[in-house]
Structure formats: structure tokens, C-alpha cells
Amino acid sequence: MAFASFSPSSLTEMLSQLNSFAGSELGWGTTWNGTTLTLTPKPGQSVFSLVEQPNSYQNTGVPQLAMTLTDGADSFTTLMSHVYSTSVCWFFGGAEPEPWLLIVVQTSPGAYRHAYIGYVERYGAWSGGAVCTATQIGRYQTTYYSYTHAYSTSLFDATSYRNYRTPTDRLGGMILRGHGQAGQAEVAYFGSDHASYGVPSQFPRAAGGPSSWYAQALRNPGVAPYSGEAALAPITLFADITRIGNWTPLGRVCGIRLVNVADFNPEDVLSYAGRTWRVFPLNSKANSSSQEPTSGDAGLAVLQEA
Numbered sequence: 056m057a058f059a060s061f062s063p064s065s066l067t068e069m070l071s072q073l074n075s076f077a078g079s080e081l082g083w084g085t086t087w088n089g090t091t092l093t094l095t096p097k098p099g100q101s102v103f104s105l106v107e108q109p110n111s112y113q114n115t116g117v118p119q120l121a122m123t124l125t126d127g128a129d130s131f132t133t134l135m136s137h138v139y140s141t142s143v144c145w146f147f148g149g150a151e152p153e154p155w156l157l158i159v160v161q162t163s164p165g166a167y168r169h170a171y172i173g174y175v176e177r178y179g180a181w182s183g184g185a186v187c188t189a190t191q192i193g194r195y196q197t198t199y200y201s202y203t204h205a206y207s208t209s210l211f212d213a214t215s216y217r218n219y220r221t222p223t224d225r226l227g228g229m230i231l232r233g234h235g236q237a238g239q240a241e242v243a244y245f246g247s248d249h250a251s252y253g254v255p256s257q258f259p260r261a262a263g264g265p266s267s268w269y270a271q272a273l274r275n276p277g278v279a280p281y282s283g284e285a286a287l288a289p290i291t292l293f294a295d296i297t298r299i300g301n302w303t304p305l306g307r308v309c310g311i312r313l314v315n316v317a318d319f320n321p322e323d324v325l326s327y328a329g330r331t332w333r334v335f336p337l338n339s340k341a342n343s344s345s346q347e348p349t350s351g352d353a354g355l356a357v358l359q360e361a
Contacts, residue, residue, distance in 0.1 A: 057081055058359050059146045066107040066118050069144050069160070073105070077156065081148045096154035096173055101126040101185035101230060103172045120158075122170060124187035126230045129242050133208070133227030135170045135189040138162055145333070147310060147357045152176045153184065155309040157357050159335055165321060166339045166347040168192075169210055169355065175229065175292060175306035183232030184306060186211075186292075188245060188264075192338065192347065199348045209337055210355070211292060211308065212245055212264025229261055231294065234305070243294045243305075261305065263292040287312035287327060287356050316340060316354030324359070331360035 057080035063069040067090075074087035077094050084095035094103045104123045120135040139162045148156040155173035162168055170189035177184045191208040192199060208226060228244040243261035290308035295301065316336050319325070325332045335357070337350035 056149045056358065056360060057146070058148075061144060063141045063144055066120055066138055066141060069141050069158075070105055070107065072144075073146060073158070076146045077148070081150065081154065081156065083154065094156075094172065096156075101174075103187060119191075120170060120189070122172060122187050122189060124172070124185055124228075124230070126183075126185055126232065129230060131187070131226075131228055131242060131244070133170075133187050133189045134191045135160070135168045136191040138168060147333075147359060148173075149310055149358065151309070153309050157311055159357070163347065165336075167321065167335050167337075169335070169337075171210055171308070171311070173309060176309055177306040178304050179234070181231070181233035183230035183234060183241065186227075186229040186308075188212075188227035190338065208245065209350075210264055211290060212262070212267065229292065229305070231259060231296070231305075234294075234296070243296070259294050259296045259298065261292055261294045262302070263290055263308075267293075287314055287332065289313075310358045312356045314354045314356040315352045317352040319354070325356060327356075330358060332356040333359045 057076065059076050059080070061072060063072060070092045071087060074085050074092050077083040078085040084098060086093040090106060092105045094105070102125045104125070106121050107118050108121050109118060117137045117139055119138060121132055122135070123130060123132040138160055141160055143161040145159040146156065153174035153176055156171070158170040160168045168190045172187050174184045175186055188210050190210065226244040226246065228242050231241045231243050243259040245264065246260040246262065290311065290313055292305045292308065293302040294305050296303055312332070314334060316334060319334045321334070321336055321340065323334045325334055333356070335355050337353040337355065339347050339349050341349045341351050
């Protein structure tokens with residue numbers, strides 16, 4: 056387990072700090088050339104490349120963090136968008152049961168961005184499991200879209216995609232190496248299980264993020280949170296591999312849990328079941344003074360100390 060908090064002046068400085076954190080605290084392979092950070096959690100396996108880039112897509116000029124996962128011939132990118140400020144940044148990571156890393160950035164008071172890279176704890180005997188996902192809040196000029204809008208994505212979740220955007224440069228996903236049917240693509244892109252557009256039909260789609268029906272039922276179980284009846288809810292990822300609506304459980308996300316943040320303030324520390332967790336809203340709380348769209352009571356609890 057490892058944890059760090061600091062105040063970088065820019066995304067580039069944040070990547071420089073992440074290079075040190077991932078190498079010294081997590082034991083990952085790292086390469087930093089002053090522009091691009093390359094992370095290899097498992098030697099000889101999936102490679103994650105992180106770089107700051109301008110957000111020209113939605114005409115705001117605000118920097119964003121682009122993260123590309125490459126595994127053999129497969130490659131896709133996901134974005135942490137509209138990073139107005141890096142006034143506070145947190146890194147959380149661990150090695151059990153699989154390598155994982157969560158980046159949290161406060162972009163304005165009460166508003167947060169998240170990015171997750173690493174591997175899921177796989178269900179079954181398949182060899183993939185590398186995952187890359189981040190918060191992208193849609194915006195046009197001065198108007199934000201909701202976190203469930205077609206132009207937005209959240210961790211392990213995407214409501215849809217637009218035809219003029221390809222899934223490989225936006226949605227995030229995971230590697231399904233050794234899982235699925237012969238001839239089927241071995242990348243599953245995150246697309247909600249109730250999307251009106253969804254992932255293109257030639258690709259498996261994955262779900263299990265905060266807006267999926269399964270996650271919402273876990274997060275709002277109808278009993279008092281932390282009463283012994285409702286523990287922190289694991290994030291289980293599913294895939295519709297053949298695109299006929301049969302959802303197969305793939306595995307569990309390491310290091311973070313779903314939480315209803317109605318009774319928490321952002322950044323609260325929670326002791327539960329002998330472990331220490333830090334709580335963040337998915338984007339911003341319903342009563343937040345932030346000008347960004349609210350994510351209501353949807354939140355994350357990240358393992359800070361085992």
C-alpha cells in the first residue's frame with residue numbers, strides 16, 4: 056500500500072511526481088522524458104503512457120491528461136478532461152491482489168477528477184485484465200454536461216459514444232486476453248449496460264461503473280450504510296462479449312469501492328473493517344458550491360491504509 060498527497064503546479068509536474076511514486080513506492084517500471092510518462096506495472100505486459108495535452112475537442116483550451124494502454128497490437132486511450140487546477144492531488148496504489156493506481160485531482164473547490172490504471176482481480180483463468188479509465192466531463196464553450204451525458208465518461212462507465220468519435224480515443228476499457236470467443240476482439244470498451252447508443256457492435260462492451268444498475272443497487276441497498284448490513288460495495292466489472300445482452304462477470308476492481316457520500320464530506324477519512332479509506336465524490340456532491348455538474352451521492356472510497 057502507498058499513498059501521497061501534494062500540490063503540483065501543473066499536470067506535467069504531477070506526472071514527474073507520479074514517476075517517482077510509481078517507481079519507488081509501487082515498484083513499477085517507469086520512464087519519464089519530461090513529456091510522456093510510461094508505466095509498466097507487470098514486466099513484459101501492458102504498458103500505460105500518460106501525457107498532458109490541450110483539450111481542443113470541446114474548444115476550452117483547458118489541459119487534460121491522456122492515458123493510453125498498449126497491450127500487443129491492441130491500444131486505446133482515455134482522458135481525464137478539463138483539469139483547470141492541480142491545487143491538490145492524491146496518489147493511491149497497491150500490489151494486492153493485483154497492481155493498481157488511482158489518481159485524484161481537485162480541479163476546483165468541491166470538484167474532482169479520477170483516473171485509474173492497473174489490473175482487475177480476475178474471475179476465471181484468463182490472462183488479460185489490464186484496465187484504463189478516467190473522468191471526462193463533457194462541456195461545450197461555457198456549458199457543462201452531466202456526468203451521465205453522452206459526451207461524458209466516468210470510471211468504468213460510459214453512457215454512450217458519438218459516431219464521429221471512435222471508442223479508442225475516449226471510452227477507456229480493459230484487455231480481455233484469453234477471454235471470449237475465437238475471432239472476437241480482445242478489448243472491451245466501457246459502455247453502460249443501459250446505453251441508448253453504446254459501444255460499436257464489433258467490440259465487446261464492459262460495464263459495472265457507478266451508473267450501471269448493478270452498482271446503483273449496491274450503493275443504495277435500502278439499509279443504513281456501515282450498519283453491518285451494507286458494507287462498502289466492491290466494483291465488479293461485467294462484459295457483454297457477444298453483444299447479445301449476456302453479461303459475464305470479469306473481475307473486481309482493486310483498491311476502490313462504491314460509496315453513497317450523502318453523509319460524508321469530500322476527502323473524509325473512514326475507518327471500516329480494520330482499514331482506512333478516503334472518500335471522494337464521483338465529480339461533485341449535490342450540495343457542493345462547485346459550478347460543475349453534480350454527481351449526486353455517487354462516490355468512491357479508496358484504500359489509503361490496509
